[in-house]
Amino acid sequence: MKRILAFLLVPLLSLSAFACGTPGIEIEQDNYAAIIERGYVVVGLECQYAPFNWTVNAADRGETAVLIDGTDAYCDGYDVVVAQAVATHLGVDLVVKAIDWDGLIPSLAVNGRIDLIIAGMSPTPERAETVAFSAEYYRSTHVVVVRADSAFADATSILGFTGAKVVGQLGTIYDDLIPQMTGALHENPLSDVPTIVTSIKSGINDATVLERPVAVAIIAGNPELAFIDFLPGSGFVVDDADAAVAIAVRQADVTLLAAVNAALAAISAETREGWMLSAIDRQP
Amino acid sequence: MTPILEIRNLTKSFDGVPVLKGIDLDVDPGEVVCVIGSSGSGKSTLLRCLNLLEEPDGGSIRFEERELTDPATDVDRLRADMGMVFQSFNLFRNMSVLGNCTIAQRKVKGKAKAAAETRAIQALSEVGMAGFASQDPAKLSGGQKQRVAIARALSMDPQIMLFDEPTSALDPEMVGEVLDVMKALAASGMTMIVVTHEMAFARAVADRVVFMDQGVIVESGTPEALFLKPQEERTAAFLRRYRA
Amino acid sequence: MTPSPLTRRPAARRLWFNLAAFAAVVGILYALNPDIGEAVGAVSIPDDFVGGSLFTLWKYAGLFLDGAVTTVVISMVGTVVGFAIALLLVFLRLQAPTRRDARAMAFLKIAASRFAKGYVSVFRGTPMIVQAAFFWYGLGLFGDAFVCGLFVVSVNTAAYIAEILRGGIASVDDGQREAARSLGMKPVQAFFAVVFPQAVKHSLPSIGNEFIINVKDTAVLSVIGIFELFNQTRRIAGIHYRQLEAYAIVAVIYLVLTTGLSKLLSIVETKFDLPRPELPSSN
Numbered sequence: 071m072k073r074i075l076a077f078l079l080v081p082l083l084s085l086s087a088f089a090c091g092t093p094g095i096e097i098e099q100d101n102y103a104a105i106i107e108r109g110y111v112v113v114g115l116e117c118q119y120a121p122f123n124w125t126v127n128a129a130d131r132g133e134t135a136v137l138i139d140g141t142d143a144y145c146d147g148y149d150v151v152v153a154q155a156v157a158t159h160l161g162v163d164l165v166v167k168a169i170d171w172d173g174l175i176p177s178l179a180v181n182g183r184i185d186l187i188i189a190g191m192s193p194t195p196e197r198a199e200t201v202a203f204s205a206e207y208y209r210s211t212h213v214v215v216v217r218a219d220s221a222f223a224d225a226t227s228i229l230g231f232t233g234a235k236v237v238g239q240l241g242t243i244y245d246d247l248i249p250q251m252t253g254a255l256h257e258n259p260l261s262d263v264p265t266i267v268t269s270i271k272s273g274i275n276d277a278t279v280l281e282r283p284v285a286v287a288i289i290a291g292n293p294e295l296a297f298i299d300f301l302p303g304s305g306f307v308v309d310d311a312d313a314a315v316a317i318a319v320r321q322a323d324v325t326l327l328a329a330v331n332a333a334l335a336a337i338s339a340e341t342r343e344g345w346m347l348s349a350i351d352r353q354p
Numbered sequence: 355m356t357p358i359l360e361i362r363n364l365t366k367s368f369d370g371v372p373v374l375k376g377i378d379l380d381v382d383p384g385e386v387v388c389v390i391g392s393s394g395s396g397k398s399t400l401l402r403c404l405n406l407l408e409e410p411d412g413g414s415i416r417f418e419e420r421e422l423t424d425p426a427t428d429v430d431r432l433r434a435d436m437g438m439v440f441q442s443f444n445l446f447r448n449m450s451v452l453g454n455c456t457i458a459q460r461k462v463k464g465k466a467k468a469a470a471e472t473r474a475i476q477a478l479s480e481v482g483m484a485g486f487a488s489q490d491p492a493k494l495s496g497g498q499k500q501r502v503a504i505a506r507a508l509s510m511d512p513q514i515m516l517f518d519e520p521t522s523a524l525d526p527e528m529v530g531e532v533l534d535v536m537k538a539l540a541a542s543g544m545t546m547i548v549v550t551h552e553m554a555f556a557r558a559v560a561d562r563v564v565f566m567d568q569g570v571i572v573e574s575g576t577p578e579a580l581f582l583k584p585q586e587e588r589t590a591a592f593l594r595r596y597r598a
Numbered sequence: 599m600t601p602s603p604l605t606r607r608p609a610a611r612r613l614w615f616n617l618a619a620f621a622a623v624v625g626i627l628y629a630l631n632p633d634i635g636e637a638v639g640a641v642s643i644p645d646d647f648v649g650g651s652l653f654t655l656w657k658y659a660g661l662f663l664d665g666a667v668t669t670v671v672i673s674m675v676g677t678v679v680g681f682a683i684a685l686l687l688v689f690l691r692l693q694a695p696t697r698r699d700a701r702a703m704a705f706l707k708i709a710a711s712r713f714a715k716g717y718v719s720v721f722r723g724t725p726m727i728v729q730a731a732f733f734w735y736g737l738g739l740f741g742d743a744f745v746c747g748l749f750v751v752s753v754n755t756a757a758y759i760a761e762i763l764r765g766g767i768a769s770v771d772d773g774q775r776e777a778a779r780s781l782g783m784k785p786v787q788a789f790f791a792v793v794f795p796q797a798v799k800h801s802l803p804s805i806g807n808e809f810i811i812n813v814k815d816t817a818v819l820s821v822i823g824i825f826e827l828f829n830q831t832r833r834i835a836g837i838h839y840r841q842l843e844a845y846a847i848v849a850v851i852y853l854v855l856t857t858g859l860s861k862l863l864s865i866v867e868t869k870f871d872l873p874r875p876e877l878p879s880s881n
């Protein structure tokens with residue numbers, strides 16, 4: 071009997087030994103000193119949103135790729151380059167965690183498992199209720215992705231999608247922009263961009279709204295798809311906050327936010343554009 | 355002589371249906387008592403109450419000067435002194451023949467492995483099964499299984515042996531080997547209560563035969579008295595059915 | 599147990615059949631895309647399905663392998679720890695007061711049994727994906743998703759194995775317990791020396807099935823960000839935005855894992871002379 075109990079208790083106890091969040095982080099406090107002391111900053115992103123972030127083999131990784139925490143795979147992309155610049159500015163190591171889109175904000179603001187979100191996230195007012203945002207670190211236009219042979223491939227205005235089934239990513243600006251495409255059918259949003267791409271290729275949906283760099287990355291691996299740029303006046307009307315992407319921090323992390331902004335301010339507009347172009351280039 | 359077992363006014367019912375309706379029975383040391391009676395008359399229930407596999411509703415059972423029905427009595431201790439042999443053998447399927455005969459010695463009596471095995475081999479020799487010690491019980495014939503079951507009970511050095519129709523589940527050609535073992539055991543002076551339908555065995559071996567019907571002891575006496583001159587009509591009717 | 603010559607012959611035939619089927623698949627692949635070398639050597643993903651699949655498999659074999667290893671490890675550890683927890687659960691579940699128990703003891707026994715019953719209902723009555731999300735995002739008890747995943751699979755599997763063991767115990771003839779008790783063994787001794795080993799032996803094939811079910815069902819742990827096989831595949835699909843190819847490959851990997859493991863288990867079962875497994879069910 072005693073032996074059986076010991077058999078049970080050992081695994082349970084060793085499980086409970088892990089039962090706490092990231093060491094030294096308090097959700098309600100300014101953790102700047104703790105992070106510097108600890109010597110690394112934890113950044114969350116999806117690793118499936120090229121060219122902002124994507125997964126790469128150890129064997130194929132370039133210099134910019136960073137090991138994904140808890141795996142043998144690496145993450146590369148524009149976000150990773152920015153994250154590295156921020157970490158270097160802070161004088162700490164960079165740790166990258168791959169987290170689903172839905173889980174990013176809870177992981178930052180509720181569980182404290184990550185310190186920053188650098189994931190192509192737009193600083194919308196709704197998100198800003200839960201987290202604080204840095205200055206923007208990229209700004210892009212929004213395009214529509216369709217099958218190259220579809221009737222909608224020739225559209226020149228967002229009003230040219232009457233009857234098209236248009237789908238966006240759940241909880242993103244893309245989904246919020248679809249109502250501007252008067253006459254289009256607004257389908258239920260899907261959880262990630264790869265799934266949306268598949269649904270368009272298979273004909274379940276006809277179109278989606280994305281940022282231009284993402285669309286470029288998609289077309290590279292899927293020549294049967296095409297994206298449509300719109301001239302000013304016939305494209306989407308996008309709030310300033312929605313056109314930009316920014317880094318999210320916990321609201322209590324005021325010092326960290328200031329340091330992140332300082333890091334971003336040190337990156338010129340030309341450097342940014344260069345990073346994005348080479349990310350699109352690197353993207354497999 | 356003080357009886358080793360004294361049963362007084364034992365009652366037991368299942369779901370409100372009385373099965374034992376006040377049984378009185380004394381068994382002296384060394385005595386062999388055979389219990390006969392038609393199926394459903396309560397014979398098994400009586401045996402099972404004796405070592406508390408069934409909890410009696412009322413009455414008393416004194417065994418070795420101790421009251422079994424008293425909640426303060428260490429029943430497990432007393433059970434070790436009562437060997438029980440079941441109709442369906444109930445050999446432990448997860449152990450060898452030897453394991454069957456040593457496990458209780460070790461767990462209950464705390465005997466060392468070697469001592470338990472020595473006693474087990476001795477008991478197995480008594481039933482002619484010593485050569486099968488390392489066998490898996492599933493590979494034995496019915497008669498061999500029942501002999502091992504007897505050896506398993508004997509390994510505990512019981513004061514009394516309870517048999518519940520030990521040959522009823524056997525093919526006819528195997529009945530003899532088991533009855534022979536039981537005869538030898540009786541001759542060695544073991545106190546035994548045997549529920550059986552083997553009238554010839556009862557007549558040859560029993561010191562006393564008890565006839566049960568519908569939860570009561572109808573009649574008891576020496577084999578000669580009971581078999582040749584039954585006093586009760588119910589006994590006579592039962593015996594007529596068996597002779598026919 | 600050596601197989602009789604009669605059973606050996608169909609087995610050999612089955613082997614030939616499998617080899618033939620494999621050869622056919624390879625042949626079809628070859629016919630569809632004569633230049634496998636070009637597909638796997640390509641710099642960017644080929645446009646067609648077969649080429650894209652071969653390219654994905656070749657290029658990301660290491661990532662698929664990592665995922666498969668994680669999946670098998672979580673399933674195996676989860677089944678073993680789940681078994682240990684299940685032992686405790688059935689022990690609690692089988693507590694029943696007897697006439698001889700004092701009041702407090704009787705109350706404790708009833709409480710223990712109710713707890714185990716409730717545990718089994720809760721974990722069998724709710725989807726594992728909900729349990730995972732609850733423990734990871736909801737309670738936030740764990741600092742490490744992998745550990746949280748192990749915990750969830752273990753506590754979940756425990757509920758299923760507890761029911762399997764309870765069935766196994768019920769299937770042991772009561773005469774076994776009575777014989778042990780008649781020799782003077784205490785209830786706990788009779789249980790652990792006689793009844794339980796037989797129950798476990800009866801239950802092992804079904805517990806093996808739980809392991810295989812776990813290999814499939816741990817896919818839901820992607821919800822808490824563990825890089826088991828399915829989640830790993832989602833990332834691979836995201837590299838080139840090509841899901842069809844990645845999911846086709848992972849389906850084959852899962853199939854190979856589950857059929858391979860069930861073959862392995864049935865070899866073990868024959869070797870230890872265990873009863874035939876029940877039909878695989880899904881949690």
Ligand SMILES: Nc1ncnc2c1ncn2[C@@H]1O[C@H](COP(=O)(O)OP(=O)(O)O)[C@@H](O)[C@H]1O
Nearest residue numbers: 368369373391392393394395396397398399400
């Ligand atoms: N566990 C039980 N539950 C309900 N009824 C029982 C149980 N055991 C025995 N009985 C009933 O008690 C009666 C006597 O049974 P039993 O003692 O086995 O008779 P015998 O051994 O003389 O054939 C029968 O009617 C039987 O159906």
Ligand SMILES: [Mg+2]
Nearest residue numbers: 397398399519
């Ligand atoms: Mg009977």
